[in-house]
Amino acid sequence: MMQQKRIYPKIIKGALYRYRSALSYLFLLLLFAAPFITLNGEQLVLLNVLERKFVFFGIIFWPQDFYLFVLALLSFIVFIVLFTTVFGRVFCGWICPQTIFLEMVYRKIENWIGGDHIKQQKLDNAPMSTKKFLKKAAKHGIFFGIAFLISNIFLAYIIGSAQLLRIITEPVHMHISGFIAIWIFAFVFYLVFSRVRELVCTVVCPYGRLQSVLLDDQSIVVAYDYQRGEPRGKLRRHEEKPLGDCIDCKLCVQVCPTGIDIRNGTQLECVNCTACIDACNMVMDKIDRPRQLIGFKSEAQIRDRTGFRLSRKIYVYGVLLVGLIGLLTTLLVGRSDVETTILRASGTLYQLREPDSVSNLYTAEMVNKTSRPVGFSIVALKPYMRIQYVQKPDTIGYGGSTKATFFVVMPTSEVKKYKTQIGFELRSDTTVLDRFKTTFIAPVND
Template sequence: MSIAELSFRDRPINMDAKGSRKWVYAKKPSGKWYRRRTLFSWFLLLFWIAVPWIRVNENPLILLDIANRKFIIFGAIFWAQDTFILALLMLSFVLFIVLFTVTFGRIWCGWACPQTIFLEMIFRKIEYLIEGDYKKRYKLDQGPWTGEKILKKTLKHGLFIFIAIAMTNVFLMWFTGSERWLELVREPFRQNLSGFIVMIVVSGVFYWIYSFFREQVCTMVCPYGRMQGVLLDSNSIVVSYDYKRGEPRGTKNEGDCIDCHQCVSVCPTGIDIRNGTQLECINCTACIDQCNKIMHITNKAPGLIRYASEKTIKEGHASVWNTRNRAYSVVLLVIFSFFIYTFVSRPVIETTILRTPGLLFQENGDNTISNVYNLTIVNKTHEEMPLEIRLLSHKGRIQMAGNSMIVKDQGRFESTFILFIPKEELNSDKTEVEFGIFNNNELIETYKATFVSP
């Protein structure tokens, strides 16, 4: 192998010896695996667009309302008070991805990662349609600015900008919900100027990523891609070149690989899979399809490049299950079970009672001491709840600001109340008091707070 061919060990393939970007002109993929990925990507894209419009109990299927600290995931609502439960869910998701990576390599990158789906299934398809396959695109880019080139580039980048804006709007809906998004669209943009500027910036970033930065997200930026070195092992099923069958390569040699470089031409990250598993490989399967076509032409069995573990290629057989992924599965099962338990057993309401900051106590003429409290109650059910607060630990009385404590479904109730306790009930300057929250005379939650007195 020449030094130039070995350079993949020193630097990303899309970078020259001086560190400058080398543009990847990937051949248009086609074949069985590409068709499967295309179908799956349509399903994911449809799901992504539909989510803010799908309703479960009148709520969006998924809503990440950061401003109101309210998250809805498949109809289940999580408030700021549920951060621990949400963290368990996120941890389960991360572990699931890790388990999948250990077992099936970067299947996520090739099949489900938004970066791959947007780039390969939307932006590149538009590019192929307008500018043609890789040789035509290369010629167009290298050629002079003719009328045809200006027209093609304007059309392509115009569509890219339009799609980038559309993408930003769909993502916005995930954070605001479709109803609020419709309101925002109808309102004069001066009313939401800062939000409008953020939208322009995000759209600009999307446009820049999918027009220029492209595969470098996977090869240089993505932290998940960087972790492959520690996640993958010889048992992981990845897109692999069967070197035992393929080598020695070349038309005059005995190996099945005819060294046609078609697997390299089609690769969106520009790598040669015959060099072994590399961090730049996003497991997109394009080289499998391309090599299978060559195998068909040369009358050889398909699968010279295929999904296989290093062990399978080396020893001819391997089991999907091994100690490592069994251990991850157990950890995942434990954490996910804990999440289910905490989620199912979480209280129907979440109460917070804190003494009003800056106020101490008041001595009253009726021989009582009073403290002022701020009360917040979050109703996690889908029903409106009439509630009542009572003091459980001492004799005393509560005077609410306002008459009723009716908390709307999925709503938040905020109010203030004064607690009066007779002096003889108090024997310290700081007393722990316990409140009970009642719904139709049924105690549903208790809360402890501090009462200060002279």
């Protein structure tokens, strides 16, 4: 079995690295804080698959809103496709949690304990000693501690921060399943960041494989300008044959977290972390050559020396994304706080009543989508319609549902056809929570 080759990237703290660091710390702050921030009485972000409850910025989505979730997911996928088509895999290098934790947390701890990339390599190749054991133990102890913290935060997004705090503070025997889940996730995160590392980006993650389909020669990616850099060679005085700007120092390879040579062209393993840009710019400054030998460029810009142009498929993706976002926004704005479903009681048609009236029996189910209990009443839209309750609840609990069974009684003089559309409003005091319709069946007077 072939062993994974360990990569020891050199860290160069250029301008782009500093920008990445600032953005990463912002995302880390949001990641750790979001489960403990409340908005409208709800956790800021909650993905409770077990209870089929999803919360985004204080807005609750229940199973009845699954169509909105699907539409939002489709919009996100199209956005990622559009973004990748234009900018390549920048998401992976700048925003992806895997890269942020690996490069901005774990890698920095590794450098703090083991030294730079050369010292780390020497330490790993050296025979076991007290010094090596202590450094390895300290490093992996901190690694697992951070993985355990990430596991708790991850679980807070799934079961909620309140439930997580109960698991932490109450006796273990009261939350065996939650306790086991925390430790399982902790071991998984520890293995990912201590052993698997860049293989998540190059082998496990399907997004990198999609690049070959999404990218074209107009996509802006981290690229080496071969027109300007070739032929590469060491910088020597009185060189007879003119060389390109690349002096073949291989610093771009040394800083790459996935171990590729960007000078070989766009590769699936490239996460667009821009470390090679910082390294090359530093070298260009030293040899008094223009920067951006490696930079954000498209293949067409390098090959044809032309400016950036939008390809036809970018317009198609853009129009599709605008359409999906417009539809999603419309549905979200029109989404009611309480969703009502009304059905005629099974096995019934109509009931003739005295004097000169007819009735239909209905069952209405109301689902509360708000973060509070809701009091309600059902009001018929036509003044001549009368509601006679068989079962009359007046409150819907938080996150719950209730059913009301009632007769709708109508004068026979108002019956103009066999099937008549009738409407209702669900009201809480003077607020209209929902509007719904059904069909009223009655014999027609001749």
